[in-house]
Amino acid sequence: MTSPGPLALAPAMADALARWLEIEAATRDRSAHTITAYRADLLAFLGFLGGHHGEAATPKSLASLRQADMRAFAASERARGLGARSLARRQSAVRSFLRWLSDREGFDLSAALSARSPKYARSLPRPLSPDQAQDALDMVAVGHDTPWVAARDVAVMTLLWGCGLRISEALGLNGCDWPFREALTITGKGGKERHVPMLPVARDAVAEYLRLCPWRLTPDQALFRGVRGGRLGSDAIATALRSARAALGLPPSATPHALRHSFATHLLAAGGDLRTIQELLGHASLSTTQVYTGVDDAHLMAVYRAAHPRR
Structure with missing residues (x-):
């Protein structure tokens, strides 16, 4: 049995994501490459939530986000082969978006955001002599x-x-x-x-x-x-x-x-x-x-x- 494909992004969520990316680019001087990566990170997260809960995520539904949802997303990404460093970056983008959204919508996501990112060993550069x-x-x-x-x-x-x-x-x-x-x-x-x-x-x-x-x-x-x-x-x-x-x-x-x-x-x-x-x-x-x-x-x-x- 094949798993269902990802649900379409709800219009209100698509608008919120577009607005956050605009703010990141304008106020935090993010490069076009970084904005593209952030968009992919958030689409992966929101797509996971849609499949996890059986309905497309909306700004309103994210108010009930739990730490268990964040952990389930991390487990799903690791199962797909995402490395610890890439997962940590993806979770960082998700947290930034959720903090912004919770401030805008007026709800508290501190419990969900308390989930820890995976630890990874930062590799040293290998210069030439x-x-x-x-x-x-x-x-x-x-x-x-x-x-x-x-x-x-x-x-x-x-x-x-x-x-x-x-x-x-x-x-x-x-x-x-x-x-x-x-x-x-x-x-x-x-x-x-x-x-x-x-x-x-x-x-x-x-x-x-x-x-x-x-x-x-x-x-x-x-x-x-x-x-x-x-x-x-x-x-x-x-x-x-x-x-x-x-x-x-x-x-x-x-x-x-x-x-x-x-x-x-x-x-x-x-x-x-x-x-x-x-x-x-x-x-x-x-x-x-x-x-x-x-x-x-x-x-x-x-x-x-x-x-x-x-x-």
Whole structure:
């Protein structure tokens, strides 16, 4: 016997969800990606409630929500294979929506919202050592038969490692951003702007790419082009680094994002303070940046054990 499909969202609930998402985007500066994720989280929750109770959830029916309902939703998501971290994020979005809705409708959901989110171990980033990062860039430089493509890939990766840009931020640059000045203004997650110092090596790498690139640079077009002239996609950079990784015997964790992690870790090892690194990376919260202290501690302990082996 097949289970019934999800019930259609009640109009009043659809309106409430749309309004909450608008408020999140406008007042909390959420990115379009985050709003899309929140919508999926809430639709999953409201769809579950419809099947669980046999009728579509409405703002009025949520007033009787119990902690048992929240636990049943969590159990259902885990049974579908959702990991602890993803479930914790999904429950966080649900709680935020329910708090807003209960304030708007004038009912108390404190008992239902007291259900705990699952605990999960936050994984540490896996940066490359300075030598590994440099070797990877050197391998990418000779890893393509077309010189301008190889120069392009090196330029992008140099921005990730040398300036701490996200891959989306580097590939989002346009012709109007060139030539780079002493600092580059980057619009990151949530539309937040930050100023990133531009190292000469990164500027030189981009200049070399532009010297070889067959596509004319125009202010309103992408700075980094694909082989057909369109905006370069992240898959091309991932593929180039994957080939370099295989040739050098680097671990699977050596990804484009690992170059950004390496930027932060190398700065910390050189004496950089966390607040400055937070600003350079564009993290909204210092707690996001503090994960790098764990990386640095791990490196310190490795050095300590090498110098003081157990007998």
